[in-house]
Amino acid sequence: VFITYKLYKASLEEINLREDIGQTYNVNVLNSSRTAIADKIVSKFIRDKTEYSYEDLNSLKDTRESVAFKDIIIPIEFKSEELIKLYNKLLDYNTLNNKTDDDDTAIANFSFDNCKFTLAKGGLHSDNPPAIYKEDNEYLLIDLDYNSYYPTLMINYKIAPPQLGNVFLDVLLKVLTERLEAKTNKDTVKANTLKIVANGGFYGKLGFPYSYLYSLEAMYKVTINGQLLLLKLIEELSFNNIKCFYANTDGATFKVHRDSEQLFYDICNKFSEEINIGLEYNKYKKCCILNVNNFLIIAENDKLKKKGSFFNDTFEESWEKSHTNATEILSKGFDMPIIAKAVEAYFVKGTSVREFITNHTD
Numbered sequence: 001v002f003i004t005y006k007l008y009k010a011s012l013e014e015i016n017l018r019e020d021i022g023q024t025y026n027v028n029v030l031n032s033s034r035t036a037i038a039d040k041i042v043s044k045f046i047r048d049k050t051e052y053s054y055e056d057l058n059s060l061k062d063t064r065e066s067v068a069f070k071d072i073i074i075p076i077e078f079k080s081e082e083l084i085k086l087y088n089k090l091l092d093y094n095t096l097n098n099k100t101d102d103d104d105t106a107i108a109n110f111s112f113d114n115c116k117f118t119l120a121k122g123g124l125h126s127d128n129p130p131a132i133y134k135e136d137n138e139y140l141l142i143d144l145d146y147n148s149y150y151p152t153l154m155i156n157y158k159i160a161p162p163q164l165g166n167v168f169l170d171v172l173l174k175v176l177t178e179r180l181e182a183k184t185n186k187d188t189v190k191a192n193t194l195k196i197v198a199n200g201g202f203y204g205k206l207g208f209p210y211s212y213l214y215s216l217e218a219m220y221k222v223t224i225n226g227q228l229l230l231l232k233l234i235e236e237l238s239f240n241n242i243k244c245f246y247a248n249t250d251g252a253t254f255k256v257h258r259d260s261e262q263l264f265y266d267i268c269n270k271f272s273e274e275i276n277i278g279l280e281y282n283k284y285k286k287c288c289i290l291n292v293n294n295f296l297i298i299a300e301n302d303k304l305k306k307k308g309s310f311f312n313d314t315f316e317e318s319w320e321k322s323h324t325n326a327t328e329i330l331s332k333g334f335d336m337p338i339i340a341k342a343v344e345a346y347f348v349k350g351t352s353v354r355e356f357i358t359n360h361t362d
Helices: 002-010 012-025 034-050 054-058 081-091 149-156 166-184 188-200 216-238 258-275 315-321 326-332 337-349 353-359
Strands: 106-112 115-120 124-126 131-134 139-146 243-247 251-257 279-291 294-299 304-307
Touching: 002 012, 012 034, 012 188, 034 054, 034 166, 034 188, 081 106, 081 216, 106 216, 115 216, 115 243, 124 216, 139 258, 149 166, 149 216, 166 188, 216 243, 216 251, 216 258, 243 279, 251 258, 258 279, 294 337, 304 337, 337 353
Parallel strands: none
Antiparallel strands: 106 115, 115 124, 124 243, 131 279, 139 251, 139 279, 243 251, 279 294, 294 304
């Protein structure tokens, strides 16, 4: 009973958010996951705009099972031999059947400027051996991240499932616009709700065969072009001796000579304006990267960014740091966190693994 009560207290913000969403949008989401919340609100917006019934929506399908990449790839002029070869290879890529491929299935493996990459169904990933990168007197570590990358690509390039067409784009634009207004007006409930909707209610359903939004063509238009645009920026920076050492879907991290810092921002901002998608930057002191989904990063402000096997917070520690999204904290699970804690102490403070474990009090 005490554990259940503690879980209830920890989940109060999630519960309150669902009650507020129900009142604001007249939908019952009290027992819904965040994905289900996104589904219900997107469906409501589309039904309000089209007067479709729920049954009407569920009868819509894009039945195509394969896609010719030459029909979906936007014109991009690469300059390097490796990326020109990749681009031409993709133009000849005739079909890809969704039933046998997951998001990590490689469409192409290639190297560019001493960094290995995998171009996959779900996004671009760097694929280098484990390594440690440090800021020093000569080089900075700077990360860039596109804002709402896939949803904004859909708006900018008019990518939509054919069964809904412009209705889909109108609803997506409404969500992105209203979320921005809500953030400006400090309407936390609406901003948080529409963030859930933008992240989980649109692109994610394009590749889900049981959704009325399912469309292989639209999904690959988003992911393939998104990866090629990110590669184009990586190439532009490479020509100015700014090296990428990590990439993942909507962002990348670079080793930047201190004399080239302003040049880095100028190139990135110009490219951001050209494709009309905003960028965010972060500086790092140290990046300990096992692979694309497992890393420990020490940011400029000494905050730690941990993912995968490096994540080591117990529930209590996670809750102390952030009283938001208890569901996400609980879903991570805890598998021998003492090991990851010892590794963190070694990389952050230089404490030996043996010293840390033998002196730990829990």
